Every structure is written in structure tokens, then in C-alpha cells.
Amino acid sequence: MNSPISKIGLDGRDFYVKRDDLIDPYLAGNKYRKLYTLLNTPSNRLKTIISYGGTQSNAMLAIAAMCQKKSWEFIYYTKPISKAIQNENSGNFFHSKRLGMLHVEIEHEYYRDFIASLRLNLDEETFIIDQGGAVEEARCGLEVLAHEIRESGLHVNSLATPSGTGTTALFLALCLPEYNIYTTPCVGDVEYLRSQMRALCELPTNLIILEPKRKYHFAKPHVELLHVWQKLLTTKIEFDLIYAPSMWMALLEQTKEDILYIHSGGVSGNESMLERYKQKGLI
Known part of the structure; x- marks a missing residue:
């Protein structure tokens, strides 16, 4: 069964969210x-x-x-x-x-x-x-996702998904050449991300990497990322605390059009991340 699409409002803008987080408690999101x-x-x-x-x-x-x-x-x-x-x-x-x-x-x-x-x-x-x-075999599952997006009938021309190795964003861009695919590096910088993706294949022109205005140490508590995550909670959808805030921050700062965000799952890790925020006195 296809994962559903939700519409949310954030900072005066409308966004759409492909709810891959609902597929399975552990096998969800881009990992599925x-x-x-x-x-x-x-x-x-x-x-x-x-x-x-x-x-x-x-x-x-x-x-x-x-x-x-x-x-x-x-x-x-x-x-x-x-x-x-x-x-x-x-x-x-x-x-x-x-x-x-x-x-x-x-x-x-x-x-x-x-x-x-x-x-x-x-x-x-x-x-x-x-x-x-980050394996070539990942392409097949992303072709299924691409088919679901085309079949949804949603009239948007841009998609977004955060990147670790960049595998999801890369294969989505290859499978959906008619869409702009936004991503941002959450591990390392833009050049590191490009090198990770080029190890799989050449980067397509519709893949757009948004460079963060500030570099955040991966998987470490940062108050700015926490604030973005807390703002996202007002949409009634829980996102992960490690990847999602960086991507949403880049989208809000650097884009203007209607965008379909591909929910990457990963919310099972929020429990331990929130504990780290508490230990740092940020909550």
C-alpha cells in the first residue's frame, strides 16, 4: 500500500509530506x-x-x-x-x-x-x-517511490529529502528527471556529499544541493535544530531530530515554491536524542 501524503503549514507556507514514516515502526522512511x-x-x-x-x-x-x-x-x-x-x-x-x-x-x-x-x-x-x-540495490525501492509520487496526482515540481550518504536523493533525481530534487548535507559538507554520491554515479542536473548557512556537528545537540524540530511538531507530524531539522531549515531559508518533503522516518531515535538535549540543559 502506498504511503499517504499530508499537507502542512509552516512559516506561512504550504508543504506536502510523503508519509513514509507510517510504513513500519522500524522499517520506515528511506531505509524501507x-x-x-x-x-x-x-x-x-x-x-x-x-x-x-x-x-x-x-x-x-x-x-x-x-x-x-x-x-x-x-x-x-x-x-x-x-x-x-x-x-x-x-x-x-x-x-x-x-x-x-x-x-x-x-x-x-x-x-x-x-x-x-x-x-x-x-x-x-x-x-x-x-x-x-548506500548500495546500488537501493535504486529499485526508490523507483517504487517515484512511481507512487507520479501516481499521486499532486501538482508540485519539487521534492526534498535530507542526505547522509545522499543515496535517496540521488536515485530519486535519476528516477524523477521532471522534478527538482532538493537535499542538504547532514554529515560532512557539500563536497563530501557530492563525493559520496559520485561513488554511485554521475550527479544529474535536477539534483539541487542546498548548502547550510551553518555547519552543525552530526548527531550532536544544537539549540537551533531543536527549535526547528519543535516548530515542526506544531504540524502534528513528528520528524526525526538528526536529519529533518537541517533540511527544513534549508527549505525555509532558500526555497519559495510548493515542495513535497519525503519523510525519512527515523523517529525511533528521538527518544535518546531528546535525552541528550536534556543532559545539555537545552530542554
Whole structure:
């Protein structure tokens, strides 16, 4: 079933929101789209899924949920993490472990080389998902999303989605050449984002990267981002606290036309992020 589209008002403007956050509590948003091919892969074709990245990753949680549904082993590699994170009883890392994820820490000095070696001597029943779900297989799920957008009959010419690796924005732009696709970097700067996307293919001309007016350290509490998130709550839709505020800030500051925002999901991580804001005395 197609995810619905909601209309919201924000700062005197109308926006539309593609409610991919409603697809599934854990397998929602752009991670559902990126994992679409694997979700439709017969369970007996694979045994193990391997991925890597940070402990606040929405992709990590979505992969854990998928692997539980498929009865696949899920191994997730990170750099060493603190005892506080290990002992958290909320947030993406906690829920991923509850879903059966096997977490393995790799020392900082060995991490890059270890990740680079993961594909050596892989067997046919093991599949690697790069950080953030940045794999060519993600294109299929985004083609489904593109079809839903075209079939919606919504008369807008611009879409928006925030970027980590940029996979969602890139494949949406390729699948929907008649639309402007806005995105903004939430991890690293504009050049980092372009390099991540160019590792998959050349950037299409309808992909528009909005450069933030200020750089915010990824996944760290910032009062400006909190204020944007709190403003978004007045629309009666909950957005994630890590990616969405940066994208909405850029849209409000740098665009004027009607826009369909693709909800990326990720709201399961808000519980632990709000706790960090409280610890910083920002709430």
C-alpha cells in the first residue's frame, strides 16, 4: 500500500509530506525504500547481513528489523563506543540489539582497513550493506517511490529529502528527471556529499544541493535544530531530530515554491536524542 501524503503549514507556507514514516515502526522512511530489494529476496537465499557505521544510525535499526523478519544473522561493526551508549535502554542501538543485532567494535586505528577488507572472500549467502544503505540495490525501492509520487496526482515540481550518504536523493533525481530534487548535507559538507554520491554515479542536473548557512556537528545537540524540530511538531507530524531539522531549515531559508518533503522516518531515535538535549540543559 502506498504511503499517504499530508499537507502542512509552516512559516506561512504550504508543504506536502510523503508519509513514509507510517510504513513500519522500524522499517520506515528511506531505509524501507533502500532495503526494498532485500526485503523481497527469499529468506533462504541469504544467511548473514553485514553493515557498519554509527550507533545512532537509522539504517542500522532498519536492517536489524529486516533481519529479524527474514531470520538472517546481522553483524554490525562500529568504532569503540562508550559504556553509556552500551548501557542505554532506549534509542536505535538499544532497539537494534533487542532485534538480534550482533555488535562488534573495531579499534580506531584498524577500522578503515577492516571495513575495506569486508568484501574479501565473501560467500554467496552473505551480503554487505554499506554505511547508510548506500548500495546500488537501493535504486529499485526508490523507483517504487517515484512511481507512487507520479501516481499521486499532486501538482508540485519539487521534492526534498535530507542526505547522509545522499543515496535517496540521488536515485530519486535519476528516477524523477521532471522534478527538482532538493537535499542538504547532514554529515560532512557539500563536497563530501557530492563525493559520496559520485561513488554511485554521475550527479544529474535536477539534483539541487542546498548548502547550510551553518555547519552543525552530526548527531550532536544544537539549540537551533531543536527549535526547528519543535516548530515542526506544531504540524502534528513528528520528524526525526538528526536529519529533518537541517533540511527544513534549508527549505525555509532558500526555497519559495510548493515542495513535497519525503519523510525519512527515523523517529525511533528521538527518544535518546531528546535525552541528550536534556543532559545539555537545552530542554
